[in-house]
Amino acid sequence: MILEAKSLSKEFEGIQAVSQASFSIEQGSITGLIGPNGAGKTTMFNMIAGNIKPSSGSILFDDHEITGKKPHQTFHLGIVRTFQIPRPFPKMTVLENLMMVPGGQLGERFWNNWLRLQSVLEQEGVLRERAGQIMEFLKLDQLKNEPASNLSGGQLKLLELGRALISDPKLILLDEPAAGVNPVLLEEIIQKIREINQMGITFLIIEHNMEMVMKLCSPILVMAEGSILMQGNADEIRSDKRLLEAFFGE
Numbered sequence: 180m181i182l183e184a185k186s187l188s189k190e191f192e193g194i195q196a197v198s199q200a201s202f203s204i205e206q207g208s209i210t211g212l213i214g215p216n217g218a219g220k221t222t223m224f225n226m227i228a229g230n231i232k233p234s235s236g237s238i239l240f241d242d243h244e245i246t247g248k249k250p251h252q253t254f255h256l257g258i259v260r261t262f263q264i265p266r267p268f269p270k271m272t273v274l275e276n277l278m279m280v281p282g283g284q285l286g287e288r289f290w291n292n293w294l295r296l297q298s299v300l301e302q303e304g305v306l307r308e309r310a311g312q313i314m315e316f317l318k319l320d321q322l323k324n325e326p327a328s329n330l331s332g333g334q335l336k337l338l339e340l341g342r343a344l345i346s347d348p349k350l351i352l353l354d355e356p357a358a359g360v361n362p363v364l365l366e367e368i369i370q371k372i373r374e375i376n377q378m379g380i381t382f383l384i385i386e387h388n389m390e391m392v393m394k395l396c397s398p399i400l401v402m403a404e405g406s407i408l409m410q411g412n413a414d415e416i417r418s419d420k421r422l423l424e425a426f427f428g429e
Contacts, residue, residue, distance in 0.1 A: 181206040181350055181381050182227070187236035188405075189222050196222040198405040199236070204350070209372065209382040211396030213389070218402040220385045224352050227383075228260040229253040241349065257349030261342075263358050263385075265335040267327035273338060274323040277310040277345050313341045317371060333364030340371060350381045357388040369395055393417070 182204040189197040197219040204210050212220050225231045227238060229250040237246045245253055250260075267276045314320040317337045322330065330338060336356055343351045356372070357365055369391060376382060386392050392399060393413040401408045401416065409421055 180204065181241055182383070183239040184223075184227070185237045185239070187223070187226060187238065188234045189219075189226060189231065190234045195405055197226070197233075200402070200405065200407050201236075202400055202407050202410065204381060204383055205398075206381055207376070207379060208398070209376050209384065209396050211392040211399040212383060212385050212402065213387070213392055213399060214402035214408070219405040220402055221354070222405075223402070224260060224354060224383075224385060227253070228258060228352060230260075254346070257347070258352065259343040259346050259348040259350070260352040261339040261354055261356070263355040265339045267330075267335065267338055267342070269328035270326055272324050272326055273314065273319055273330070273341075274307070274310055276327055276338060277313060277341055278306050309345060310341075313344055316374075317341050318367070331361075331364070332359035333361055333368065336360055336364070336368055337371070340368070340375070344375060344380075348380060350383065351375075353382055353384040353386075355386055356384065357386055357391050365391070 180203045184200060184202050187197055187200045188195070200219070200223065212223065214220055222231070226233050227240075227245075229245070229248045229252060232247045237244060239245070240253070240256060240258060243256065245256065245258075248256075268279070271279070311320065311323075314323050317340060319334065319337055319341065322334065327335065327338060336359075340356075353372070356368055360368060365388075372382060372384075372395065384392070384396060386396075393416075397412050398410050399413065399416045400410050401421070409416070409419060411419070
């Protein structure tokens with residue numbers, strides 16, 4: 180298992196957003212996380228990524244305790260999170276948005292640009308080549324010099340995938356990759372998720388597009404009222420009446 184959540188709970192001013200939720204994510208899987216609005220899915224993502232601290236419970240990642248760690252700490256451990264509404268730097272080009280992601284770049288330190296200029300340039304060259312490979316893989320290479328603000332919704336989702344991929348992640352938390360994407364680009368995104376997964380990268384995906392979830396994810400976790408209601412493959416989830424009850428009530 181690459182990730183284990185044990186009895187996670189989160190309370191906001193007396194409101195229980197997540198309650199005693201436990202689950203595990205198998206390394207190399209594409210796991211779906213579904214549930215009605217208000218089920219606690221985004222809160223769960225935020226706790227795993229370090230954006231908020233659980234009220235109780237624990238999170239293990241790669242056999243290391245990460246409960247309460249900050250986002251930059253979980254990022255350096257190999258957890259990368261995307262957002263339902265992409266958050267690129269709009270005035271930067273596609274290439275620049277990719278190249279600025281990896282941390283610890285020599286050029287980030289002012290004096291290195293004077294005292295270690297050759298090393299800075301060499302590292303930048305390697306990173307530029309890597310960014311070029313990712314843009315070609317995602318079919319964004321023709322847009323490399325375009326500001327991110329010029330991209331369509333689907334292209335921005337692909338850029339989000341690229342920004343996650345260039346950081347060499349172990350686990351990608353994808354927040355609604357289908358939102359605002361036309362059907363043609365959605366098929367492209369699904370295919371790229373599969374190909375990235377085949378590289379050994381694990382996915383946990385929040386998604387409301389049930390067709391995409393059933394086609395892409397196994398297993399699927401269903402959340403309702405802050406708890407994990409059930410877990411199974413697409414056929415098991417489809418045939419369980421609790422899924423309808425979770426979304427539409429008794």
